[in-house]
Amino acid sequence: MANAVIEGYAAAANELIPRYDALAAETVLGPVLHLVPAAPCRVLDVGTGTGRNAAWFAAQGHRVTACEPVGAFRLSAAERYGTGTVGWLDDTLPTLEATKSLGETYDFVLLSAVWQHLEAADRPVAMAALADLMAPQGILVMSVRHGPGAPGRPVYPTSDDEVLKTARAHGLAQTFMAHTESVGAANKAAGVTWSWIAFGLA
Numbered sequence: 001m002a003n004a005v006i007e008g009y010a011a012a013a014n015e016l017i018p019r020y021d022a023l024a025a026e027t028v029l030g031p032v033l034h035l036v037p038a039a040p041c042r043v044l045d046v047g048t049g050t051g052r053n054a055a056w057f058a059a060q061g062h063r064v065t066a067c068e069p070v071g072a073f074r075l076s077a078a079e080r081y082g083t084g085t086v087g088w089l090d091d092t093l094p095t096l097e098a099t100k101s102l103g104e105t106y107d108f109v110l111l112s113a114v115w116q117h118l119e120a121a122d123r124p125v126a127m128a129a130l131a132d133l134m135a136p137q138g139i140l141v142m143s144v145r146h147g148p149g150a151p152g153r154p155v156y157p158t159s160d161d162e163v164l165k166t167a168r169a170h171g172l173a174q175t176f177m178a179h180t181e182s183v184g185a186a187n188k189a190a191g192v193t194w195s196w197i198a199f200g201l202a
Contacts, residue, residue: 001092005117006069008153013072017050021080023183025056028112031178031196032141036060041107044133046093047114051077051086057108058085065106067091067099093118094126096133105135111142113194115163116155123162127170131201140172140199147192160195172199 009016026033040061045054048066050073057064064085068074069092078088091098093114109130118126130140144163149155164174176198182188 001069001094001114001117001122002119002154004154006092008150009070010072011152012150013070013076017073017076019184019186020050021052021076023052025053027183029053029056029110031180032176032198035108035139035141035176035198037062037107037139042104042135044099044106044109046096046099046109046111046130048077048088049073049113051081051088053110053112054086055081062108065089065099065102065104067096094122094129096126096129099133100129104133105138106133107135107138109134109138109140111140113143113145115142116145116149116158117153119156123158123166124169127166127172131170131172134201136201138201139175141176142197142199144195144197145192146194147187148190150186160197163195163197167197167199168202171202173202174198175200 043057043062043064045066048054048068051066054064054066065087067089069090074088089098134140144158174197178196180194182192
């Protein structure tokens with residue numbers, strides 16, 4: 001992920017942390033909650049932000065690895081939720097090298113509100129990395145942003161068709177898609193909408 005994106009989030013962390021933490025994971029993940037395995041499994045939350053979703057997964061009994069390149073977000077997550085049930089990791093797309101070095105694969109991989117921050121040239125690399133980290137019967141769930149970004153945090157245009165084409169090229173098959181409004185007030189006011197797409201290994 002471009003340094004400008006990470007630096008933009010770091011600069012706005014004091015404002016963003018309470019805003020993100022004010023949203024319930026069940027609300028944000030509502031369109032895809034039915035895809036989360038009921039039995040305890042290995043979850044990877046890529047771009048976990050302030051750790052809200054990762055902590056929710058852990059509370060359901062899952063073993064969670066949460067990747068986040070913004071130091072202020074990781075520190076806030078560890079202080080709020082602790083380190084006993086979630087492994088907080090400094091890592092970022094497109095390569096996720098630190099995550100790969102753990103030598104694990106995951107049953108449920110979440111990429112929420114991240115894809116739009118990847119430049120077009122990095123997206124095939126990122127999709128390959130995500131596919132490599134999926135267990136044989138694993139699920140990848142990602143949200144794709146449609147609409148403007150915030151100043152200081154670059155957003156690069158994408159489309160559902162582009163995401164699906166990139167996924168197919170890396171051995172992933174679509175299993176679910178839904179379109180939703182934003183749950184955050186600022187994004188909703190800006191007309192931002194989201195596609196939630198799930199994939200399995202083809």
